Amino acid sequence: MISRWKAGLSTTAVRLQGFLRRSRQRGSLPFLLAAAVVGMTWADLRMPQESEVRDVLFVLDISESMNVPDAAYPKAGSRRLTHAKALVSDMMADLPCGSKTSLALFAGDETVVLFEPLEVCAHYPAMEKVVSQLDTRMRWIGDSWVVRGVKQAIEAAQARQMHLVFISDGDEMPHHEHPRIAELLPYKRKIHGLLIGVGGTTLQPVPHLNSRGEVTRYWTPEEAVIEGNYPNLLAMVKSLLPGQAMDATEAAEVREHQSQLNVALMQQLASALDMPYLQAPQSQQALPWLRTAAISHSTVAKQDARWMPGLIACGLVLLGWFWTALPARWRH
Numbered sequence: 001m002i003s004r005w006k007a008g009l010s011t012t013a014v015r016l017q018g019f020l021r022r023s024r025q026r027g028s029l030p031f032l033l034a035a036a037v038v039g040m041t042w043a044d045l046r047m048p049q050e051s052e053v054r055d056v057l058f059v060l061d062i063s064e065s066m067n068v069p070d071a072a073y074p075k076a077g078s079r080r081l082t083h084a085k086a087l088v089s090d091m092m093a094d095l096p097c098g099s100k101t102s103l104a105l106f107a108g109d110e111t112v113v114l115f116e117p118l119e120v121c122a123h124y125p126a127m128e129k130v131v132s133q134l135d136t137r138m139r140w141i142g143d144s145w146v147v148r149g150v151k152q153a154i155e156a157a158q159a160r161q162m163h164l165v166f167i168s169d170g171d172e173m174p175h176h177e178h179p180r181i182a183e184l185l186p187y188k189r190k191i192h193g194l195l196i197g198v199g200g201t202t203l204q205p206v207p208h209l210n211s212r213g214e215v216t217r218y219w220t221p222e223e224a225v226i227e228g229n230y231p232n233l234l235a236m237v238k239s240l241l242p243g244q245a246m247d248a249t250e251a252a253e254v255r256e257h258q259s260q261l262n263v264a265l266m267q268q269l270a271s272a273l274d275m276p277y278l279q280a281p282q283s284q285q286a287l288p289w290l291r292t293a294a295i296s297h298s299t300v301a302k303q304d305a306r307w308m309p310g311l312i313a314c315g316l317v318l319l320g321w322f323w324t325a326l327p328a329r330w331r332h
């Protein structure tokens with residue numbers, strides 16, 4: 001048995017030597033080696049090197065107004081939350097390997113972190129999947145106090161030594177004539193951050209969604225009175241018969257059943273915090289902020305090294321091309 005195994009191994013070695021000799025003579029050996037080396041690029045090859053990385057906490061508003069379909073990105077008629085999720089996915093994908101990212105949701109007056117900072121290249125597929133599944137039905141309260149949400153977002157970013165991207169339509173529920181912007185002054189310049197406003201600037205009805213995410217109807221002024229801050233109208237609305245609507249004059253006082261991007265509030269927040277503000281941007285408009293030196297720091301991180309076998313393969317292809325150009329007698 002052993003002798004047959006040795007004989008078979010010897011035969012294989014002889015055949016391999018003959019194959020390599022013929023490949024060298026024909027000039028195909030470098031191309032075969034190049035093909036083998038290219039196969040290495042399918043592996044997850046990484047090597048430690050000094051890198052500029054950026055650690056970012058992304059916070060998304062998931063209040064019900066984020067269902068309004070008046071965003072122009074990634075296509076016209078997208079919901080505001082769809083716009084926000086597309087921005088986060090693209091911005092995460094733009095971060096260099098070694099960067100850490102975390103994700104939080106804002107609703108009511110709270111910012112809740114979904115997961116602690118993770119290295120972006122190793123965990124991007126999982127994080128992108130989480131972002132794609134975000135839904136306003138995850139909110140734990142119907143009200144929306146953006147100022148307080150931003151405060152908690154800054155505190156969460158500070159605690160994790162991260163920079164902040166906060167995305168919202170700025171639409172509060174109930175509406176506040178005089179938002180307490182002064183509450184943000186102690187947080188001014190505490191961290192580097194970016195505020196992004198999503199949605200259109202024209203009032204739109206706020207939709208109700210069913211369990212499948214389909215629009216079933218829209219908020220009414222009567223519902224807004226019950227949910228909002230209209231004590232002068234509350235008794236009257238509760239006395240209405242089923243299907244009966246408010247008087248038009250009284251209904252004109254109510255606004256929470258409609259929504260638009262609150263540009264003034266978002267700009268006030270940005271000014272109070274000394275942060276840049278982007279209004280309804282596409283990804284290519286948001287990415288430059290991620291690449292600024294102010295939010296970068298140097299560290300040793302594992303970077304993609306697949307370029308190395310790729311470069312070797314190119315060299316072998318060039319060698320094969322020159323080899324085939326030589327006279328046949330030189331290749332023996």
